[in-house]
Amino acid sequence: MDTHSVEAIVIGAGMAGATAAAHLSATRRVALLEAEESAGYHATGRSAAIWIRHYGSPDARILTAASRGFFDHPPPGFAEAPLIAPRDVVHLAPPEQVEHLRQMLAGAPEMRRLDLGELRARVPALRPGYAALAALEPDCFDIDVAALHQGFLRQVAARGGRLALRHRAGRIRRQGGLWRAEASNGAVFAAPVLVNAAGAWGDEVAALAGEPVLGLQPKRRTACIIDPGEYDCADWPLLGDVDHSWYVRPEARRKLMVSPADETDSAPLDAQPEELDVAIAIDRMQQALDIPVRRVEHQWAGLRSFTPDRGLAIGEGHERGFYWMVGQGGYGIQTAPAAGRLLAALVGGTAPDADVVAAVPLTDPRRFGRIAAGSQDRPA
Numbered sequence: 001m002d003t004h005s006v007e008a009i010v011i012g013a014g015m016a017g018a019t020a021a022a023h024l025s026a027t028r029r030v031a032l033l034e035a036e037e038s039a040g041y042h043a044t045g046r047s048a049a050i051w052i053r054h055y056g057s058p059d060a061r062i063l064t065a066a067s068r069g070f071f072d073h074p075p076p077g078f079a080e081a082p083l084i085a086p087r088d089v090v091h092l093a094p095p096e097q098v099e100h101l102r103q104m105l106a107g108a109p110e111m112r113r114l115d116l117g118e119l120r121a122r123v124p125a126l127r128p129g130y131a132a133l134a135a136l137e138p139d140c141f142d143i144d145v146a147a148l149h150q151g152f153l154r155q156v157a158a159r160g161g162r163l164a165l166r167h168r169a170g171r172i173r174r175q176g177g178l179w180r181a182e183a184s185n186g187a188v189f190a191a192p193v194l195v196n197a198a199g200a201w202g203d204e205v206a207a208l209a210g211e212p213v214l215g216l217q218p219k220r221r222t223a224c225i226i227d228p229g230e231y232d233c234a235d236w237p238l239l240g241d242v243d244h245s246w247y248v249r250p251e252a253r254r255k256l257m258v259s260p261a262d263e264t265d266s267a268p269l270d271a272q273p274e275e276l277d278v279a280i281a282i283d284r285m286q287q288a289l290d291i292p293v294r295r296v297e298h299q300w301a302g303l304r305s306f307t308p309d310r311g312l313a314i315g316e317g318h319e320r321g322f323y324w325m326v327g328q329g330g331y332g333i334q335t336a337p338a339a340g341r342l343l344a345a346l347v348g349g350t351a352p353d354a355d356v357v358a359a360v361p362l363t364d365p366r367r368f369g370r371i372a373a374g375s376q377d378r379p380a
């Protein structure tokens, strides 16, 4: 079997792998290996597609903010239509969550308290008496996930990179200063740099390569689509409780996506929705919104994968040239442009841009202490 010699191998062609490969391919020949028949089959194709500034771990917030410029002004030819569209986010606090929302308001000056009458005029389905306090988070967006993902994959191809679908990396080893990844079909790729962007399978891929694992935990999240009946929800904000036990978001103009915001531990697998989680989503939504649900039109689940401190892991691991690009949790889409930029700087040994440099210690995979320090000089 021939060995394909490249300058970087990226494992996993979800959003993390696509942005990593796109940024690396500006200066390197890249092979992007994907186990499935299509790129984006797992978490990336199952996202709710929202950009929210005040969301997630401190490093996620830095990368979210640093990605904003890319979403506003992607490079020429990156996508045929805008990548984002404005979507307000409204946080609702039933009486027992009011203190939480007050604290949130105090920490985010651009967020404003929303008059409940004003909110009901905009969302007539809101049940009087559900919320004791509401706050509007402006400057949030729906993201066109497919356009973003395809844009990165097109960049990879345009820069001479190769996307290899149905190539599950099954054996990975380091030999003579090169990483050698053998795919399930026998193809072998060799490069001095290997990026682990395998999402929920991140620890599995690390173990294949003989790297200490980080303790990644995939967590299942469920979503379903319903018809809001008499209501025209196209311009509704994303609405949910501030404790994050449910949320709804307009979908394709006439429909509503509903989620119980679940986080059920899972093994890495092709996640499927549980009927109970769908029922919980609808029940919690109906406590706030007077929307009869006659049938669920579509339901799905995906895995959001978290490191032990819920921050991302972007950076070099134990062996030279092994890079982590995992732990995107619930923010892998909104952080993708800046995360790819940061990874490329770390791989290239250049100074990270000023807008992402503060994320470097926060995303360093060595912070978990499982990766032995000072091992970089070990012979290959």
Ligand SMILES: Cc1cc2nc3c(=O)[nH]c(=O)nc-3n(C[C@H](O)[C@H](O)[C@H](O)COP(=O)(O)OP(=O)(O)OC[C@H]3O[C@@H](n4cnc5c(N)ncnc54)[C@H](O)[C@@H]3O)c2cc1C
Pocket: 011, 012, 013, 014, 015, 016, 017, 033, 034, 035, 036, 039, 040, 041, 042, 043, 044, 045, 046, 047, 048, 049, 050, 051, 167, 168, 169, 170, 197, 198, 199, 200, 201, 205, 221, 222, 223, 301, 302, 303, 304, 305, 326, 327, 328, 329, 330, 331, 332, 333, 334, 335
């Ligand atoms: C319901 C839901 C709502 C969400 N909402 C949002 C949101 O509003 N905003 C946001 O920013 N994020 C959101 N997310 C999170 C976001 O979808 C993820 O953070 C992101 O998609 C993770 O991308 P990834 O590339 O790391 O993972 P994945 O998309 O899962 O990609 C990993 C890929 O690696 C491949 N792979 C694994 N092992 C191997 C191997 N050995 N060889 C080759 N390939 C391999 C897999 O086949 C897979 O395609 C949501 C997620 C869910 C499930």
